[in-house]
Amino acid sequence: MTAQFNAATFADRHIGARRQTDVETMLKAVGYDTVDALVDTAVPNDIRQDCALELAPALSEVEALAELRKLAAKNKTAVQMIGQGYYDTVTPQVIRRNILEAPAWYTAYTPYQPEISQGRLEALLNFQTMVQDLVGLPIANASLLDEATAVAEAVLLMRRANKKNDGKTVLDADCLPQTIAIVKGRAEALGFEVEVADLSQGLPDGDINGVVLQQPGVSGRVFDHSGVIAAAKERGALVTVAADLLALTLITPPGEQGADIAVGTAQRFGVPLFFGGPHAAYMAVQRGLERSLPGRLVGVSKDSAGVPAYRLALQTREQHIRREKATSNICTAQALLAIVASMYAVYHGPGGLKAIAETAHGHARTLAASLKAAGLDVLHTSFFDTITVRIPGKAKQVIAAAAAKGINLRLVDENLVGVSTDETTTEAIVAAVMASFSIVAAHGATITQDTDGFALEAAVERSCVYLQHPVFNTHRSETQLLRYIRRLSDRDLALDRTMIPLGSCTMKLNATAEMEAISWPEFASIHPFAPDSQTAGWRELIGGLEADLAEITGYDQVSIQPNAGSQGELAGLLAIRGYHRSRGAEQRNICLIPASAHGTNAASAVLAGMKVVVVATAADGTIDHADLYAKIEAHKDVLSAIMITYPSTHGVYDADVREVCDAIHAAGGQVYIDGANLNALVGLAQPGKFGGDVSHLNLHKTFCIPHGGGGPGVGPVAAKAHLAPFMPGNAASWTEGHDVPISASRFGSAGVLPISWAYVKLMGGDGLTEATKSALLAANYVASRLDQHFPVLYTGEAGLVAHECILDLRELTAKTGVTAEDVAKRLIDYGFHAPTLAFPVAGTLMVEPTESEDLAEIDRFIEAMITIHAEIGQVANGDVSLENSPLRNAPHTAAAVVSSDWNRAYPREQAAFPVHSLRQDKYFPPVGRIDGAAGDRNLVCSCPPIEDFEN
Numbered sequence: 001m002t003a004q005f006n007a008a009t010f011a012d013r014h015i016g017a018r019r020q021t022d023v024e025t026m027l028k029a030v031g032y033d034t035v036d037a038l039v040d041t042a043v044p045n046d047i048r049q050d051c052a053l054e055l056a057p058a059l060s061e062v063e064a065l066a067e068l069r070k071l072a073a074k075n076k077t078a079v080q081m082i083g084q085g086y087y088d089t090v091t092p093q094v095i096r097r098n099i100l101e102a103p104a105w106y107t108a109y110t111p112y113q114p115e116i117s118q119g120r121l122e123a124l125l126n127f128q129t130m131v132q133d134l135v136g137l138p139i140a141n142a143s144l145l146d147e148a149t150a151v152a153e154a155v156l157l158m159r160r161a162n163k164k165n166d167g168k169t170v171l172d173a174d175c176l177p178q179t180i181a182i183v184k185g186r187a188e189a190l191g192f193e194v195e196v197a198d199l200s201q202g203l204p205d206g207d208i209n210g211v212v213l214q215q216p217g218v219s220g221r222v223f224d225h226s227g228v229i230a231a232a233k234e235r236g237a238l239v240t241v242a243a244d245l246l247a248l249t250l251i252t253p254p255g256e257q258g259a260d261i262a263v264g265t266a267q268r269f270g271v272p273l274f275f276g277g278p279h280a281a282y283m284a285v286q287r288g289l290e291r292s293l294p295g296r297l298v299g300v301s302k303d304s305a306g307v308p309a310y311r312l313a314l315q316t317r318e319q320h321i322r323r324e325k326a327t328s329n330i331c332t333a334q335a336l337l338a339i340v341a342s343m344y345a346v347y348h349g350p351g352g353l354k355a356i357a358e359t360a361h362g363h364a365r366t367l368a369a370s371l372k373a374a375g376l377d378v379l380h381t382s383f384f385d386t387i388t389v390r391i392p393g394k395a396k397q398v399i400a401a402a403a404a405k406g407i408n409l410r411l412v413d414e415n416l417v418g419v420s421t422d423e424t425t426t427e428a429i430v431a432a433v434m435a436s437f438s439i440v441a442a443h444g445a446t447i448t449q450d451t452d453g454f455a456l457e458a459a460v461e462r463s464c465v466y467l468q469h470p471v472f473n474t475h476r477s478e479t480q481l482l483r484y485i486r487r488l489s490d491r492d493l494a495l496d497r498t499m500i501p502l503g504s505c506t507m508k509l510n511a512t513a514e515m516e517a518i519s520w521p522e523f524a525s526i527h528p529f530a531p532d533s534q535t536a537g538w539r540e541l542i543g544g545l546e547a548d549l550a551e552i553t554g555y556d557q558v559s560i561q562p563n564a565g566s567q568g569e570l571a572g573l574l575a576i577r578g579y580h581r582s583r584g585a586e587q588r589n590i591c592l593i594p595a596s597a598h599g600t601n602a603a604s605a606v607l608a609g610m611k612v613v614v615v616a617t618a619a620d621g622t623i624d625h626a627d628l629y630a631k632i633e634a635h636k637d638v639l640s641a642i643m644i645t646y647p648s649t650h651g652v653y654d655a656d657v658r659e660v661c662d663a664i665h666a667a668g669g670q671v672y673i674d675g676a677n678l679n680a681l682v683g684l685a686q687p688g689k690f691g692g693d694v695s696h697l698n699l700h701k702t703f704c705i706p707h708g709g710g711g712p713g714v715g716p717v718a719a720k721a722h723l724a725p726f727m728p729g730n731a732a733s734w735t736e737g738h739d740v741p742i743s744a745s746r747f748g749s750a751g752v753l754p755i756s757w758a759y760v761k762l763m764g765g766d767g768l769t770e771a772t773k774s775a776l777l778a779a780n781y782v783a784s785r786l787d788q789h790f791p792v793l794y795t796g797e798a799g800l801v802a803h804e805c806i807l808d809l810r811e812l813t814a815k816t817g818v819t820a821e822d823v824a825k826r827l828i829d830y831g832f833h834a835p836t837l838a839f840p841v842a843g844t845l846m847v848e849p850t851e852s853e854d855l856a857e858i859d860r861f862i863e864a865m866i867t868i869h870a871e872i873g874q875v876a877n878g879d880v881s882l883e884n885s886p887l888r889n890a891p892h893t894a895a896a897v898v899s900s901d902w903n904r905a906y907p908r909e910q911a912a913f914p915v916h917s918l919r920q921d922k923y924f925p926p927v928g929r930i931d932g933a934a935g936d937r938n939l940v941c942s943c944p945p946i947e948d949f950e951n
Contacts, residue, residue, distance in 0.1 A: 010061060011767030014509055015774045016854035025855060026781040030800075035773050039684065042776055042800040044655045047690040053683055054551055058764025061513040067761065068754060072522035074537030079407040079429055080273060080527040083386045083420025084218060084732075085147055085176045085744070087246075087268040088525065090423055094478045095270060095343045096519060098485045099336075103706075106336055107495035107510055109502060110296075110710040113824065113834050114311035115303075115891050115925045119488030120709040121310035124335060125298045126471055127266070127342035129942040131282045133466040134248040135241075135262035136255025139941050140284035141295040143266070143338040143711075144330060145563050147242060148182040148731060148744035150263040150281035151175070151212055153294045153328055154240040155183055157261065157285075158210030159192065160292055165236045167207025168193035174200075174217025175242065178731035178744045183212070185740035189574060189609040199228050208237040215243045215254065219379060219418070220364075220386030222251060224459040229258040245269060245282075247384040249350070249357040251460045260286050268422065270344030271337050272519070274751025275538050276528030276744070277563055278712035280338035290314065290939065294328035296335075296710065300944055301935025304889070304928040305896065311930050313939060329603035332564035332700065332715075336708030343485065346475050350467040356423050360385045363421040363430050365451035370434055372453070375442030379416075382457045386420040388412065394440045402436035408530055409436070469943045491926040493833050495706075498923075499857045501782075503651065503804040503836040503846025504598075506679045506701035510755070513762065514704055517754040528745035529732055542747055545757045546716070552760075552768070553675070553695060554686025555718035560699075561728040561741070563748040565676060566600040568696025568715030569643075571728050571742045573608035575694055575719055576641045576670045578726030578739070588668065590635040592642040594623050596649040596840045598676060610640055621650040621794035623660060636667040645674040646687060647802035649840045650794040651779070651848075653680070661691025670694065675718075678702045679850070680776065680803035683769025694719040703756035714749050714756070717742075774851035775803040778858060782849055785862045789869040793844060804848035806841060807865075813843055816875045817882045820845050823868055828891035829914060830864035831923045860917065867914055880905050886914070894924040 012018050017026060023035065032038040059067065080088045091100065099105045111117030111124075124142040131140035144150040155169050169187065171180055173196050180196060187194045197204045199213060200223055211232045216222045229239045240261040241254035246268050254262040267279035285293055291314060299313025345353060364385045368378045377390040391398060395417045402409045407429065410418030419433060431447060438445035467473070475481040493500075500507035517523055526535060546558040562568040573591070580588040591610040593601050595617045602612045613631055616624040623644070632639065642664045647653045654660075661671045673692035679702045681687065687695050699705045699714035707713075719727060729739035730746045742748075763771065783792045783805040790807035809820045820843055824834030836846040849858050871887055874880050882888050884905040892911040902908055913919055 009058060009767065010762040011058065011770055014511065014763065014767070014852060015771055016852050016857070017774060017778060022855040023777070026777050029784050030777070030780045031784070035777055038780065038800070039773050039776055041798045042780070042796065042802065043653055043684055044657070044797070046658055047685040049554070049684065049686050049689060053765030053768060055548055055760065055765040058767050059761045061762065064758050064761050065513060065516060068517045068758065071537040071541050072517065072520050074540065075522045075526055076534040077521055077525050078530065078534060080525070080530070081420050081433070082408050082410045082527050082529050083418055084410060084529060085178070085265065086273055086276070086527055086529070087420060087422040088273060088424045089268045089270055091270045091272060091340070092344065092347055094481055095340055095347065098482060099340055099343060101515070101519060102489070103496040103510070104489040104492065104494050105339065106515070106706040106708045108492055108709040109500055109505065109507060109707050109833060110335070111312060113828070114309065114930050115825065115927055116493040116828055116833060118310055118926045119491035120335065120339060121298050122488055123339040123342050125300070125310055125943055126346060127280070127338045128298055129469060130342055130345045130467065130472070131245070131284050132942050134245050134253060135243055135284045136253030136464065137262055137284035138287055139290045139293065140282055141293055142298050143334050144281035144283055144295050145334060145567065146277055146279055146281050146744040147263065147265040148176065148179040150283055151179045151240065151242055152182050152186045153330065154261045154263045154283060155210060155212065156186070156328065157289065157292050157294065158238040158240065161289055162209050162236070162238050165207060165209050167209045167237070168195050169210050169212070170199070170204060170208055171196045171212045172199040172214050172217065173197060174219055174221055175212060175214040176218050178741070179242065181731040181734040181741050182744065184736060185734070186607065188740070189577065189607065191609065203228065203231055203235065208232065208235055210238045210240065212240045212242065215241050215251065216247055216384045216386060219388045220383035221380040222382045222384055222456060222460055224457065226257040233258065244384065246353065246357050246360070248462065249354045249466070250361060250462055251384065251456065252462050253464070255286070256464065260289065266338065266341035269341035271340050272524035272751065273527050274524055274749070275526045275535070276747055277749035278334050278337050278751060280334040280341050294330045296333050297941055299935045300940040301931050303930050307927055308944060309927040309930045311932055311935055313935055313941060329566040329570060329600050329607055330564070331566040331600050332713030333711040335710030336712060339709065343481070345467060346472055346484070347481050349472050349476065353467070360421045360423060360425060363425045365454045366430055366447065366449065367419060367421070367433060368454045369451040370446065370448045371437060373443065373448045374437065374445045376437065376440070381454055382460065383454070385422060386418060389417045389419065389437070390415055391417060391440045397439055398437055401439055402433065403531070405432045405436060407432055407436065408527060471943055493831070493923060498831050498833060499849065499853050499861055500833040501835045501847045501849055501861060502833065503806070503848045504649070504676055504839070505707070505836065506848060506850055507707065508704060508850040509852035510704055510706035511759070514755045514758040517758070518751055523754060524751060528747070538750065541757055542750065542753060545753055545760070548760045549697060549716060549718060552682055552686070553697065553718045554688030555695065556688070556721040557724040557727060558716050558718045559727045560714060560716040560753060561743050561746065561748040562696065562715040562717055563743045564711070564713045565696055565698045565715035566604055567742050568717045569600055569604035569674070570607055571717040572672050572694040572696055572719065573604055573610065573641065574740050575717070575723045575726035576672065577608055577610070579670065579723050580640060585668070587638050588640040590638050591640055592628070592631055594644060596621070597643060597645055598649065598674060601643045601674060605643065621648065621652055622654050622656065625656070628660065629663065632663055632667050639664070639667050639669040641670045641672050643672040643674060645677055647677045647680045651801050651804040651806060651846065652794050652796040653802050655797065658691055676701065677803065680772060682772045683765065684772055688718065688720060694723050699756045704759040705752050705755045712749050712752055714752060771851045778849040778851060778853060779803050779805055782847055782858065782862065786865055789866055793841060804846055807835070807845045807847060808843070809845065810843040812872055816872055818872045818875055818887050819843070822887040822890065825929055826868050826871070826887050826890040827864060828925050829886070829912065831918065832861060832864060863915055886911055891925045891928060893926065893928050896928060
């Protein structure tokens, strides 16, 4: 046994059902002698790739970590004083180890099943409350992707909400350069005007729909925005302020100055630089705008016993329901990073945050006063943590001198240098910066403490209190915070406890070895705008991952910049748009989308300036060919693209995919293949080879980046050579008319890329292919075992499915009234996260076991479903009414089960322990079934008064 264990490959540990006896058991249930025979039947022969993946041989965990150490060593850490929206920070170790590096937090899924998500929902509600208090606005979301795209979302929100004024959008010239680039790129696709102006000099002429201000500005300037905001309101415009949360502990919040919207990032609240991301962005709005607010919104409701409970509010705004009419295409959030930021505020409290801000501000004032005393021109006297210094023609000399001392400053242009202080700045660092300026100083570069000339102006000083809720004033010691974090995680179900059988979401193993490197300083402490000489290891890792993904998908080029799957969709569609325009075919703006497609597809198409035409679904779940060809014919002169998911959203390998691709190409269109289901293709078929022109991939699905309670995600875009010139550009250096940037930083959420890099290296080509085959076997095993109880809605060749299957409960619902939601809630009593509910077909459950689950766990899920079917039978037979059944009353809390007034029509044992195995390691949800409608009717999106919970 010892020799076998030592000889095991990483693939043997990643794939759950690896023992031959388990494989044989599963094959027998499915009706095949070998896995290859199953795969050969399920996957259409005409899309199968001709040869094995040409990837480097698989590494062991020790070898992969050693290679990552070599790459990390090629990066050079420095004192990061570049600023421009990114600052060094200290992640308290208690938060780093117990949240950022804790599988109970990072393996959790989006809290769509709120009864098993109360811990992370509370942490996200803390985040919303923190943002609301600091920005002075009543409603905030939880969360967005990065600051620049959050501003773009705010601009679109203003345009939706301010329909009476179709004027231009005005951006302050002191906005972050990457923000200006992102907004202009989105505006070009949607056809509205953007003007950049120095708003400290007043508003420009003309009709104005919305205004965006930056506080503090990229130059560091802090000024009273109330006059500009009032003037904008008088002219019928809405106003957004992009604000630094740490600065807002000292300066007047945007809401108090009259802003309608505030956006920004929580990065400097304990979230590492990560070479650009992932970082939690935020958006907060005035009342009346909440139903247009993009992203997720945590609200407070009550459960079946009247106990306060958290849930995602106003979900009817989301893409899976509203599709092309959605408020945005945002799907993945940055939930894990928002939780880290919220815990940073919980740990430090209002006093601690203010002290950190005052320290950073004090160091900036010392630098400004000392540089001025040395005869240098400091541009602004009112600032928070950033100063801009004018040194005509000598900026590069100062930058080089600072770099020689291990300090990165911002090169604005040949005459201007920016310096940003932060939580990590020390007196020694201030002295070293001054020494770097000594080469251009007229009177010597000595430190002066006479900083009176650089105090914040009285008009911008904050006077209102913040973070008064007890949660921000209780957990001062590490013991208290450690226990608070543990209490919250104990309320949740994550992948560290149980299988999460979510169709389309691929909740597979996030191996510890894959996670190991993300918090290494050589990766985590690198500024996204650091010079290339300091980032060789990062760029080698990214280049290697992009090359491997190109090989896996069969495309010619990959960009990992998009920091969510939805953003990868947008990038791919913008590449198609750019391609058509380059050929003088601007009229091609129709995007065909099957009715079964992911909701983000339609929302992304609209953001890319396209018009959505829906293609009907045939009775067998495939694309309706008659409808497809009719719509191709009707739109052949203006057809831009079709978006198809493969395998289909119904979990089936459609045999006609090449035919569909050929028909679109014949009409002059391009084929976008949504890569959400790539876990069923890797090593077997390459979308870039069977007809796709462009795809996005989900690294947080197929390539093992964990979901983190709703994010981070990475959605690389992969394209054929003819679309390569239109792939995402670099927002920090973007010029109009070129490739449109998608994310604020060049490499998006680079910080989590070592996870996918490690997964590919650990598995190798053979291991990746085996994982795909194992995923197909697991899904077909579940389908075959459950079909007689819950019919599988769609199947392909020989009655097989791909990597997931849809269980149809509609007939059972018609007979008994038991809904798919009842089954989802009852599964909680068995210790399971529910499958995907009501997507892509209402009244169904979509199950994806993934290759990482072992046979025992899959059988435990099957046993739960069969037992639930028997409970449905009790309702059907009239043994118990639906309203009095354990199905309708699920989930059952411990408090309900031990209650002295138990009067239900079924025994407590059936409620809590419906199968024998639950008598050990039983999970009890902290709340019963939550009343979602009540929460939407009475919208509460911040920490309730503490007495609500005491009562």
